[in-house]
Amino acid sequence: MEGKIIKALAGFYYVSSNGQVYTCKARGKFRKTKQKPLVGDRVEFDIDENQEGYILKLLPRKNVLTRPPICNVDQALLVFSITHPDFDGVLLDRFLAMVEHLSIEPIIVITKIDLDDSLMAQIQKDYASYKVIFVSSKEHIGIEEVKATLKGKSTVVTGQSGVGKSSLLNALDIHLQIETNEISDALGRGKHTTRHTELIAMHGGYVADTPGFSSLELEMTPVELATSYHDFKALASSCKFRGCLHDSEPRCAVKEAVAEGVISEDRYHHYLSFLKEVKEREEHKYD
16 A cells, blocks of 8 residues: 555654555664655555554655655745744745755745735745745634645745744644644644654645754755755856856856846845855865
């Protein structure tokens, strides 16, 4: 049989297949090959006459996250508030570089628009090539649009701290009843941070119950960073030099797009600071 691991706990793997969840163990051969099944893995498994399940094979993965440990993620809801705390474009651009580098589609969710809508037009302009959903969990604005993005996808929810991720998740699924302010058992770093990763069935897809990304390091080369944003990558083929880092090189299509106002100057400056960081980390790797 084939299925998807939706939870891993205490050596057991819970595999969803054809509307049923089977409790499985991994065969010993995985230890020998140093393979570890992860939540999100598509697997081949078998159920014996005692109804005990065994994972036989891991099917190819399209991406792997180590923190949180999950694979085959389709998309990430990057949740940022417009105020309380103030919108943080540097952090958003860092998340965008991380998730796009891993072939995860980003969806930007801007919360608390009932408190302040003054930045909405600017955010929409700066991130015109991204899907941006403006949300007020309190006023139930944008919630149906977020629900529609979940269908048929495995989604992680992450982003800025204190932005109302819990309120958003409660608005998406009233049965969750997450403690707001604690950002508790689902997708938070409050008093009861999640001990394990789990995929929760929601609106025709799965949402990962994780504390979000616990490491914000840009673990990539300078060239990988230069093509991590899809709008930069689309322009890179028009740069004079292959492998252009969009920094000091002449006839760079990304720099031209910044000068023409197609790419936000702020976003470009964030990119340059990340490029410096990635270059320094790569240099220290060989110290």
